[in-house]
Amino acid sequence: MKMAEIRTIQETDEAAFMRFQAALLREKSPDVKVQEVTDFAAFVAESKTQETVATHLDYSTATTYYYFLANGELAASITCRWELDKGTLLKHGGHIDFEIAKSYQNKGIMTELIQFAFAQYRKRGIFDIMITTNEIDAFSRRTIEKNGGELDKITAITEDGQNLRLAHYWVHLTPDAELDEKVVKSYNAHSNHNMRRPVVKQEIVAFMRNKQHQLDGFLGEVEAFAHVENVPIIPHETVVYFQFLLQSLQPKHILEVGTAIGFSALLMADSAQDASVTTIERNPEMAELARENFTRYDSRKQITLIEGDAIDVLSELTETFDFAFMDSAKSKYIVFLPEILKNLAVGGIIVIDDVFQGGDVTKDIADIKRNQRGIYRGLHKLFDATLDNPGLNATLVPLGDGILMIRKLQETIDLG
Numbered sequence: 001m002k003m004a005e006i007r008t009i010q011e012t013d014e015a016a017f018m019r020f021q022a023a024l025l026r027e028k029s030p031d032v033k034v035q036e037v038t039d040f041a042a043f044v045a046e047s048k049t050q051e052t053v054a055t056h057l058d059y060s061t062a063t064t065y066y067y068f069l070a071n072g073e074l075a076a077s078i079t080c081r082w083e084l085d086k087g088t089l090l091k092h093g094g095h096i097d098f099e100i101a102k103s104y105q106n107k108g109i110m111t112e113l114i115q116f117a118f119a120q121y122r123k124r125g126i127f128d129i130m131i132t133t134n135e136i137d138a139f140s141r142r143t144i145e146k147n148g149g150e151l152d153k154i155t156a157i158t159e160d161g162q163n164l165r166l167a168h169y170w171v172h173l174t175p176d177a178e179l180d181e182k183v184v185k186s187y188n189a190h191s192n193h194n195m196r197r198p199v200v201k202q203e204i205v206a207f208m209r210n211k212q213h214q215l216d217g218f219l220g221e222v223e224a225f226a227h228v229e230n231v232p233i234i235p236h237e238t239v240v241y242f243q244f245l246l247q248s249l250q251p252k253h254i255l256e257v258g259t260a261i262g263f264s265a266l267l268m269a270d271s272a273q274d275a276s277v278t279t280i281e282r283n284p285e286m287a288e289l290a291r292e293n294f295t296r297y298d299s300r301k302q303i304t305l306i307e308g309d310a311i312d313v314l315s316e317l318t319e320t321f322d323f324a325f326m327d328s329a330k331s332k333y334i335v336f337l338p339e340i341l342k343n344l345a346v347g348g349i350i351v352i353d354d355v356f357q358g359g360d361v362t363k364d365i366a367d368i369k370r371n372q373r374g375i376y377r378g379l380h381k382l383f384d385a386t387l388d389n390p391g392l393n394a395t396l397v398p399l400g401d402g403i404l405m406i407r408k409l410q411e412t413i414d415l416g
């Protein structure tokens, strides 16, 4: 027996599509926008193109998925836009548009379609989804809220000469471990939750992640793999910042604590092509994946992976570094710092990732969950030792979950 299916439109769907469109047109109200299709073949061709190439600089690439009932009738559609920074999408378009014929509402079809769309966003590493709808469209608002939408704000806009009030929702997806057969076992959907508690406005984060230069080639592949597999790598806004920083500084000897699958090591090696990169990782599964990535992509043989705990490895290092990146267990940054400073040249820079603990560092310790207090104390010791230290320049930068940047100004540093 034929089952209901969700898929993109094809040339053979003309009759079902036209009936669906006629139903929407009949029901046309301010809540439902319908652009009438008359040339179906051209519409199918354009839909296919739009999936990968936007027809205007200001348009996002987009894919529309249709819900076909078992009897072949078309009940609903959902359009997923992949680039929120295009045109006015951040202001009033949002990621998703959906349409459903009235007779099919309240049967769970829209929820099925939305969950299908969310799975497509997860696959692309997009976890923060913006959806807007007319304030008075009760069905859409109920559907969005049922699917995890959190109301952000209501704004007044004018569209096609009509004054509308738009409800803006955000849905924050967690990468669902059950959606895909996971290659990586060390991390799950709840790993790295601070990355989903951004410390600056959500729209700004989305803007920085989507508007700035995207990675292609092997770096793009490794970044996408990490997102799909929940491996906590530096977020895209930090990626772009690192490219800028390292391309400008051109350090010669880089040290990294916390390799994971080797993404940031490869990025740094790519940005400073004359540099050596020594990177330390204690998790054997991560080290294995990093090794594979280095074999495949470290074409200039810049990277040396040391498998082990930084606590043991750092004290054994004899090389002098001019750039260090700490991206490991947060409570241990203050423990590793003296060792790293010992091996850092005067004028050298240390970047420390994830220092805001999702904003918890600003709170009183009594308000911090007991199992998070070790990290909280470690980070505060780090701030106390560095921010006002006369032997160092130090600055906090609100990228990702916050980075602390330190420059060593003199040979001997008293960390107090």
Ligand SMILES: C[S@@+](CC[C@H](N)C(=O)[O-])C[C@H]1O[C@@H](n2cnc3c(N)ncnc32)[C@H](O)[C@@H]1O
Binding pocket: 232, 233, 234, 257, 258, 259, 260, 261, 262, 263, 264, 265, 280, 281, 282, 283, 286, 308, 309, 310, 311, 327, 328, 329, 332
């Ligand atoms: C956030 S991930 C690193 C991501 C990587 N820097 C990137 O952006 O591509 C942190 C990694 O640090 C490793 N790690 C944590 N504590 C460590 C330690 N004491 N010694 C070595 N590695 C450690 C973890 O196993 C994990 O793979």
